[in-house]
Amino acid sequence: MIDIKEKSKCCGCTACKNICPVNAIKMIEDDEGFLYPKVDQKICINCGLCEKVCPITNKLNLKNEMQKAYVVNNKDDQVRMESTSGGAFTAIAEYVISKNGVVFGATFDDEFYVHHTYVENKEELGKFRGSKYVQSDVKECFKETKNFLDSGRLVCFSGTPCQIQGLKKYLQYEYENLITVDVVCRAVPSPLVLKKYIEYQKIKLNVDKFNAIAFRNKEKYGYKYSTMTLKSDNNSYYQGVETDPYLRAFFKNYSDRPACFDCKFRNPNRVSDFTIWDCFTIGEICKELDDNKGTTRVIVHNKKAIEIFNEIKNKFNYEEISMDVATNNVKELKTAPIPNEKRNEFFNDIRILPPDKFFEKYFPDSIKVKVERRIRKIFVHTTLYNKLKKVAKKLINK
Ligand SMILES: Cc1cc2nc3c(=O)[nH]c(=O)nc-3n(C[C@H](O)[C@H](O)[C@H](O)COP(=O)(O)OP(=O)(O)OC[C@H]3O[C@@H](n4cnc5c(N)ncnc54)[C@H](O)[C@@H]3O)c2cc1C
Ligand code: SF4
Ligand code: SF4
Ligand code: SF4
Incomplete structure (x- = not known):
C-alpha cells in the first residue's frame, strides 16, 4: 500500500485515493497545507492497486509519435x-x-x-x-x-x-x-499560503470579502506584465511579480x-x-x-x-x-526550481505568525520594491520598461 516516506515522492495527484476499491485512502493536509494520501490500515485489503497507479513511482509511458x-x-x-x-x-x-x-x-x-x-x-x-x-x-x-x-x-x-x-x-x-x-x-504553491495571503490582503485593503481573484490579470498592464488582482465592492488591487507578496513567494520558491x-x-x-x-x-x-x-x-x-x-x-x-x-x-x-533557503522557516512561521507579520517578515515593502513599483507605473506601457527594469535591478543590487 502507498506509504509516503519522502514528501518529494508525492505530487498529490489523487490517483491512489481514487483507485482504492474500499475507500481506505484519504487525502490529508500536512503542516505546509499540501494534501497527501493516508491509508486506513483497518480498511485496507492489501490489493496493491494504489502503488500500481502512482505516476511518481511507476515508469512514464511517453509516446509522442507526431508532434x-x-x-x-x-x-x-x-x-x-x-x-x-x-x-x-x-x-x-x-x-x-x-x-x-x-x-x-x-x-x-x-x-x-x-x-x-x-x-x-x-x-x-x-x-x-x-x-x-x-x-x-x-x-x-x-x-x-x-x-x-x-x-x-x-x-x-x-x-x-x-x-x-x-x-x-x-x-x-x-x-x-x-x-x-x-x-x-x-x-x-500551497493552498495554505493562498488562504493566509487572502487574510493578509483583507486586513491590508480593509475589506470583508473579495469578489474575484486573478493571478495573471491583463486589464491594467496587458499580457506582458499581467498582475495579481483582487477585487472587492469598493477596491481593486493590481500588483506584479516583483511587488505582490503571493507572487514573490511563488517565484522565489518559498511556497x-x-x-x-x-x-x-x-x-x-x-x-x-x-x-x-x-x-x-x-x-x-x-x-x-x-x-x-x-x-x-x-x-x-x-x-x-x-x-x-x-x-x-x-x-x-x-x-x-x-x-x-x-x-x-x-x-x-527542463529545470526544476531550487527551494528557497528560507523555505522551512517560512512554513514554520505560517502557522505561528499573524498574516500581516508573516508576509511583512518575508516580503517587506523595501526601497527596492518601491522603486520597482514606481518604474513600472511610469514605463510599463512603453518598450523602455524591460530595459529600465534590468538597469534598476543592477543599481539596487550593487
Ligand atoms: C500551476 C500552473 C503553473 C504554470 N506554470 C507555467 C510556467 O512556468 N510557464 C508557462 O509558460 N506557463 C505556465 N503555466 C501555464 C499558463 O499559465 C497558461 O495556463 C497557459 O498559457 C494556457 O493559457 P490559455 O490562455 O490557453 O488558457 P487558460 O484559459 O488560461 O487555461 C487555464 C487552464 O489551466 C487549468 N488550470 C488553471 N489553474 C490550474 C491549477 N491550479 N491546476 C491545474 N490546472 C489548472 C484550467 O483547468 C484550464 O485548463 C502554468 C499554469 C498553471 C496552472
Ligand atoms: S511542477 Fe507541476 S507537474 Fe511537476 S510535480 Fe509540481 S505540480 Fe506536478
Ligand atoms: S492496497 Fe488496495 S485497499 Fe489498500 S489502500 Fe491501496 S488500493 Fe486501497
Ligand atoms: S498516486 Fe502517488 S503521487 Fe498521486 S497522490 Fe498517490 S502517492 Fe501521491
Missing part, C-alpha cells in the same frame, strides 16, 4: 482577456462541449479554495479560464471522468502534467473519447510543493494530447501576433490532437512553428 507546435491567439477578444495567455484552452474545451462532451478543469469555490470540477455547457467554461497558481484539489474527479468515459461521452480533462499522468495511470486504458490538456508547469523541486514531468514529451503554455517572446517568433493581449504556445502530441486542432484552428490567429522554436529556452520544461 506539431503552434503559437495561437483566440479570435474572441473577451475569451483572450479572461485567459492567461492566448485562450487556447477555451477553444479546445468549446470543441468538446459542441460534441455534447464534458470538460474538467480547475476553479475556485466561494472561499477561493481551488479544486477540480466539470462543466457541460459553454457558458460555464469561464470558471476554468485563467491559471490559478496554487495546487488544485482533484477530489473525486478521476472517478467522475471514468464514469463519463464509460458511458460514451467525450471528456476533456485539463490540469498539471502530474495530474494528467495520474489520471492516465488511474484509468489504465487508452480511451478514444478522452482528450487531455496539460500546462507547462513551473510548480504549484511550492516539495515534489515540484524534483518534478519528473518536466519534459516536452507527454502522455497528454495537448500541452499549452505562455509565449512572452511572441514578438521574436511572429510579429503579427504580438499585440500584448496574450499568446499560447500549443504542442499537439498525436494524430487525435492534430485532427482536433485542424477542426478548431479557424478560432485562432495562429502560426505553425518548429518544436525547437517552441521549446528552446523554455526553462520550465
Whole structure:
C-alpha cells in the first residue's frame, strides 16, 4: 500500500485515493497545507492497486509519435482577456462541449479554495479560464471522468502534467473519447499560503470579502506584465511579480510543493494530447501576433490532437512553428526550481505568525520594491520598461 516516506515522492495527484476499491485512502493536509494520501490500515485489503497507479513511482509511458507546435491567439477578444495567455484552452474545451462532451478543469469555490470540477455547457467554461497558481484539489474527479468515459461521452480533462499522468495511470486504458490538456508547469504553491495571503490582503485593503481573484490579470498592464488582482465592492488591487507578496513567494520558491523541486514531468514529451503554455517572446517568433493581449504556445502530441486542432484552428490567429522554436529556452520544461533557503522557516512561521507579520517578515515593502513599483507605473506601457527594469535591478543590487 502507498506509504509516503519522502514528501518529494508525492505530487498529490489523487490517483491512489481514487483507485482504492474500499475507500481506505484519504487525502490529508500536512503542516505546509499540501494534501497527501493516508491509508486506513483497518480498511485496507492489501490489493496493491494504489502503488500500481502512482505516476511518481511507476515508469512514464511517453509516446509522442507526431508532434506539431503552434503559437495561437483566440479570435474572441473577451475569451483572450479572461485567459492567461492566448485562450487556447477555451477553444479546445468549446470543441468538446459542441460534441455534447464534458470538460474538467480547475476553479475556485466561494472561499477561493481551488479544486477540480466539470462543466457541460459553454457558458460555464469561464470558471476554468485563467491559471490559478496554487495546487488544485482533484477530489473525486478521476472517478467522475471514468464514469463519463464509460458511458460514451467525450471528456476533456485539463490540469498539471502530474495530474494528467495520474489520471492516465488511474484509468489504465487508452480511451478514444478522452482528450487531455496539460500546462507547462513551473510548480504549484500551497493552498495554505493562498488562504493566509487572502487574510493578509483583507486586513491590508480593509475589506470583508473579495469578489474575484486573478493571478495573471491583463486589464491594467496587458499580457506582458499581467498582475495579481483582487477585487472587492469598493477596491481593486493590481500588483506584479516583483511587488505582490503571493507572487514573490511563488517565484522565489518559498511556497511550492516539495515534489515540484524534483518534478519528473518536466519534459516536452507527454502522455497528454495537448500541452499549452505562455509565449512572452511572441514578438521574436511572429510579429503579427504580438499585440500584448496574450499568446499560447500549443504542442499537439498525436494524430487525435492534430485532427482536433485542424477542426478548431479557424478560432485562432495562429502560426505553425518548429518544436525547437517552441521549446528552446523554455526553462520550465527542463529545470526544476531550487527551494528557497528560507523555505522551512517560512512554513514554520505560517502557522505561528499573524498574516500581516508573516508576509511583512518575508516580503517587506523595501526601497527596492518601491522603486520597482514606481518604474513600472511610469514605463510599463512603453518598450523602455524591460530595459529600465534590468538597469534598476543592477543599481539596487550593487
Ligand atoms: C500551476 C500552473 C503553473 C504554470 N506554470 C507555467 C510556467 O512556468 N510557464 C508557462 O509558460 N506557463 C505556465 N503555466 C501555464 C499558463 O499559465 C497558461 O495556463 C497557459 O498559457 C494556457 O493559457 P490559455 O490562455 O490557453 O488558457 P487558460 O484559459 O488560461 O487555461 C487555464 C487552464 O489551466 C487549468 N488550470 C488553471 N489553474 C490550474 C491549477 N491550479 N491546476 C491545474 N490546472 C489548472 C484550467 O483547468 C484550464 O485548463 C502554468 C499554469 C498553471 C496552472
Ligand atoms: S492496497 Fe488496495 S485497499 Fe489498500 S489502500 Fe491501496 S488500493 Fe486501497
Ligand atoms: S503521487 Fe498521486 S498516486 Fe502517488 S502517492 Fe501521491 S497522490 Fe498517490
Ligand atoms: S511542477 Fe511537476 S510535480 Fe509540481 S505540480 Fe507541476 S507537474 Fe506536478
